[in-house]
Amino acid sequence: MTVAHAVEQLEVGELRAAHTLFATAIGRPPADDAAWAASSRLGSPDRVLGVHAGGALVATATSFASELAVPGGSVLPMAAVTRVAVRADHTRRGLLTALMRAQLDDVAARGEAVASLRASEARIYGRFGYGVATRGRSVRVRADPTLFRPGAPLVGTVRLLQRDEIVPVLRDVHAGIALRRPGGISRTDGWWAATTTRRVEVDREYVLAAVHTGPDGDDGFAVARPGDASGPEHSLDVTDLHAADVGATAALWRFLLGVDLVESVQARLRPLDEPLELLLADPRACAVTGNEDETWLRLVDVPEALAARDYGAADPVLIAVHDGFLEENSGVYRIAGGAAERVGPLGGPVRPELECTVDALAMAYLGDRRPSELVASGWWTAPEPAAVPRADAAFATAGTPWCGTYF
Ligand SMILES: CC(C)(COP(=O)(O)OP(=O)(O)OC[C@H]1O[C@@H](n2cnc3c(N)ncnc32)[C@H](O)[C@@H]1OP(=O)(O)O)[C@@H](O)C(=O)NCCC(=O)NCCS
Incomplete structure (x- = not known):
C-alpha cells in the first residue's frame, strides 16, 4: 500500500533531533553539545526537511547552497544534499522518495540548476536522477621522500600551519583554486565550521596542516592525521589535499612522505589523474587500493x-x-x-x-x-x-x- 508522506520544513527546535536521527542511521553516536554547535552550522536551518509519524521525527534530509564548476569555467548554483536518513523501523515505505521529491522541488524553486550528494550506498540515488559524475581513487604510498624521480618538479616551499592559522589559510587557498577544475565546489563557512574547525578546535584531534607557496603565492594545502594506531605501520591519513598544479601536488606529497617516523601515507578519493606514479622513481611505491564514486550529480534544470x-x-x-x-x-x-x-x-x-x-x-x-x-x-x-x-x-x-x- 502506498501512503502519502507529509514532508515539512523542520522547526529550529527539531534540528538537533534531525541530526541525531542521521547520526544513528549511519551508526554514529549522537553529537555532544560542542560537536552539535559546530555541526549545526553545516546546513541552512530553512533547508532541513522531515517526515513525522506517531508524533516523532522519522525521516530527514538537508541541503545547503554551494556552487559547482562545470567544463569551460562557468559556475552553477548547486544544492549540496546531505544528512539523509530514515529511521530504521520506517524504511522501504517511500519516505526517502517523498523527501527527494520535496527537496528537488525546493532546490528548483531556489533556482539551483544542480544538486549533488555523496552516497552511503551506490544503489539508492539513481532512481531520483543522480548519476556518478566524479570518482576518486584511494592510494597508499610508501613514505620516503627519496623515492621522487630526480626530474620531478621541485618548486616553492611548504610551511606547517599553527592551529589558529589552519582554517583561515586553507579557506583562502581553497577558494582560489577549487573552482578551476570541473567538479570543484565552493565551501561555505558552515562547511568549514562543521568539518575542519570542528576537528581542530572541538575534537582537538592531532592534525598536521601545511600550505604550499609557489611562485604566485599560496597554491595548495594538505591536512593529515595519524592513521590507525593499531595497524602495523606508523602512517598518516590525508583528509584534505588541494593543489593548483603538479608542482604544488608534488611538493605537498614530498612533505607528507618526508615526515619523520611515518612509514606510509594514505589518502581516499584522490583525483584519478593525480600523477603520483609519474613523480616517483619507483612507481610501485604508490599502491592504488580503491576506486570510488565521489560526486553524485543531479541536473535539476x-x-x-x-x-x-x-x-x-x-x-x-x-x-x-x-x-x-x-x-x-x-x-x-x-x-x-x-x-x-x-x-x-x-x-x-x-x-x-x-x-x-x-x-x-x-x-x-x-x-x-x-x-x-x-x-x-x-x-x-x-x-x-x-x-x-x-x-x-x-x-x-x-x-x-x-x-x-x-x-
Ligand atoms: C537509504 C535510506 C535513506 C532509504 O530510505 P527509504 O525510506 O527506505 O527509501 P524508500 O522507501 O523511499 O525507497 C525507494 C526505493 O529505493 C529502494 N532503496 C532504498 N534504499 C535502498 C538501498 N539502501 N539499497 C537498495 N535500494 C534501496 C527501495 O527498495 C525502493 O525501491 P522501489 O521503489 O523499487 O520499491 C534509508 O534506508 C536510510 O536511512 N539508511 C541509512 C542511512 C543512509 O544510508 N542514509 C543515506 C546517506 S547518503
Missing part, C-alpha cells in the same frame, strides 16, 4: 545545466533526455556550435540520435564518462550510431573532473 558548460568542436548531435522525476526536463536537446538547447519534446517531430536518462546524462556532464562508453555499456542508447563519435567530441573535456570536498 537540464536546459540551464546543458547551456552552462562548454562543448568541444563537433558536428551537431541530437540527444533525448528522459527524466521520470522532474518531467519538465524531458525533451530532445541539440548540441551544436559549442552550445546546447532544447529543440523539442520527447516523441515529437525532432528524431533523437542518442537517448539517455537524466542520471546517465550526469555521468557524462562533467567529463567523467564518454558517451561512447555509456552507449557501449547500455547506459545510453544510439538509434543513430554515427552520432556517437560526435557526442564524444562534444562532451570531451581537457582534464578529469574531481571535487575533493566531502559533505
